[in-house]
Amino acid sequence: MAKFEAGMESMVDTYMFETSSLLEQLDQILMKTENENSFGSEEINEIFRIMHTIKGSSAMMGLNNMSHLAHAVEDMFYIIREDNPTINSKNVLFDLVFSASDLLKAEIELLQNDEYAPSDFSEVMDKIEKYAASLKSGGGAAEEAPAPAAAESAPAVSAQDMIKVSSISGDNLTTVKVTFEEGCMMENLRALLVITNIKENCAALEFEPADIETNADSSKIIAENGFIVHFRPNSDISSEYITDIIGKTANVSTCEILGEGGEIVKEVPAYTLTRIKVIFDDECKMENLRALLVVNNIREECEELGFIPDDIENNPDSADMIVKNGFIIYCKSAFDEALIDMIRSTPNVKDAVIEYKGSDTPPEETAPQSALAEKPAEAAPAPKAPEAKPAPAAEKPAAKPAEESKPAAKQGGGVKQSLISVNLNKLDQLLDMVGEIVITEAMVTSNPDLKGLRLDNFQKAARQLRKLNSELQDIVMSIRMVPLSGAFNKMTRIVRDMKVKLGKDVDLVFEGEETEVDKSIIDNLNDPLMHMVRNSMDHGIEDTQEERIAKGKPGKGTITLSAYNSSGEVIIVVADDGAGINPEKVLNKAEKNGMLTRPRSEYSDKEIFNMIMLPGFSTNETVTEYSGRGVGMDVVKKNIEKVGGSVSVDSKWGEGTQFIIKIPLSLSIVDGMEVSVGSSIFTIPINSIKESFKAKPSQLLRDTDGREMIMIRGECYPLIRLYELYDLEPSTTNIYDGIIILVSADNKSACLLADELIGEQQVVVKPWPPMLNNFDVKQNGMAGCSILGDGSITIILDIGNIISDF
């Protein structure tokens, strides 16, 4: 099912991204204002602006339901802004806006599904409209409030006359007329698509109508007159190539070349241009040709250039007019004084004077600002300012950016930005590519062909390569890092909602929210965090303030979200100062569910607490809307393990509970120790290895069940024979021939028996092929696989998983 018309898909991503970030912004404003319990005019304007943008972009995408909902909210805020009514029931207002924001968010989620059907928002819209009406009647005055689409104010009135100029200091422009398929609708957006497609390949680009992005009416103009594009391709590209791209764009029916080597002629308000009057020598004859010479001389230096009379090239009579009135040049350039000099140096020019100095005031704001614009011109009349001349080069870079950001921005670019948004897929590809480079580096530097050779210079170069590669890796990783604050901020909303529903008073405190983790981890972190915060709100914090005060705690509960870095891991702690977990209760419940495998007394507190993350466990007797369905904590555990992390619970009865999440900084490259077991090669992450050694007979012992153990410095560890664990054919079953590796994870340690240590290597974690995920390979202690330098495959072990079973 096609959600969007053809040609729109490319914009869907951008639309969803923008709208969701706007909605997030909205939520934050709402949270803030709700806390302060008052709307400042700034906030109202901001909400109004957000809703206006969503309305517009949704309408553009053809999502009318969203557009209408946003419109309703916008209207409501229009009334609030204009009439400034006394708002009696702020709660209702907040709830309305929150629910609207939720609906819009949910709709965006829905959009990502293949089968999308627009939801019906009429219920909420009715409520909003009713509320708006009540506001209005309460506010009394200003019935006329027509709720116009506000931002479109700014009347484009130009008191001054318009001058035709050729622009972008340039010629060699190809002009094409693009027409779209009849009845394809939204021609302006399709035109925008055309522009986006060719933008990269064009050194200069102009189009008419120019306001396709902002003015929906431009689609009519395009439908009637076609869409005119002037462009100059990059030097290495032919204009045919560009027209070809245009022709291939969706819905384009024809692309007709109107002219090549032409100039862009457009009308610009005269006040933006500097007016120069040129007077030629008396009796020099053929003034029109001399004028042409002047124009050609300065053309390169001007961004925009026009002149009167404008027919000097083909009308000999214009010579008379020049004699009579002088030759007037309208131009825009970075340094007018230099221009004057150039004009003066042209043969037969008697003099050139700046009659009026142009200002950069943007055309839209003509009326209020043209008066202002006169001022700088007066303050610096300087028809001949010789001191400005010696340093035109220094002036140029300084003047350019300032100018470009204004009217020149119309020419489609040049504005410098230090932030860009990039499609995550591209970053993933980049990361993959870096991974491949790491593998290839290993392939080259440990190539079997090099064995036994003495290659000092090669080794030196290889070390350098390795260093650069690891820097590259770091940079790519840092690109993908995003602060946790985004994920944390989402929790404020959840806490807010639950506060209302559960009637508990709770503060949410952030610590270290600037800590960064990989983007792909963040995406998998939202759900677990939400579950944990809900859990803390619901089960953690005591039901009543009295209960808390009786325990000597402040009446208001606190949930703390904190994050910090620790040795290659990020640790996130969700802590509450609530009732804590009662170990007895957990044990009772576990016993009831038949989850205990040992006598009760043998369980440590830690083990007991972690039981709440087993599937099908919920101690809360009553199931609430938010938690206590017995799903949740085990899902949290699964989700976090999916990104290679781990969760543990700590609690003090009566004092509070902590959920501790440990996640790796990055997912994809690990330092590993390779070990062989028979013909298989396994990689053990270095950070879980404590030591490796050969076993001595004095260290070995067996318990009564026949389980093997190894004593190391007075500590006893279980022995896991990898070949037994994974049913492999080892090269030796003799424990004294193999190698023992002491590993630890999650405060547990064990010894692994492998045949041989092969060596240390950085490996790139490749996910399991989807088919193998059906067989729980991850639950069997295999985190992923990786390709080694020689092309063979190694399996990366998940030590935590392996030893948790022993």
Next chain:
Amino acid sequence: MNEETSAEMLSEGGNVLLFKIDDTIYGIEIKYINEIISIEQITIVPKVPDYIKGIINLRGKVVPIISVRRRFGKEEIPYDERTCIIVLEFEGNNHVGIIVDRVCEVTNVNSKDICNTPDFKNVNSNRYIKNIIESGGEIKQLLNCEKLISDL
């Protein structure tokens, strides 16, 4: 999706890659075939069903390998120079290799040569066979590739 493709096959025929296990000829629609490679070093993956022989490195991609013999409950035979891995490609850039005794040819199948498999009472029968093809005096069984890799 499955029904759609089989319906398409029924009416239109198409190219089919034929391969042999013992003396039985099986076919796979050409759209699934990514490439055919000779048998190479397979890395064992522990704790998976025995018909999954392991994984191979196909130019940087990790591809799981299924033994069709084991999948159909037959005994393994030693690999020889005719043993091949047919790499199949599924939606979402998902690759799976299958080990077959020998690859025969690619043939065009007419729609009239295709017939359905009989419905046995036992739901598990014929689960990997999509259609039966009879042409050139030989009977070939067209495999249902999706089932081959997804049925646990």
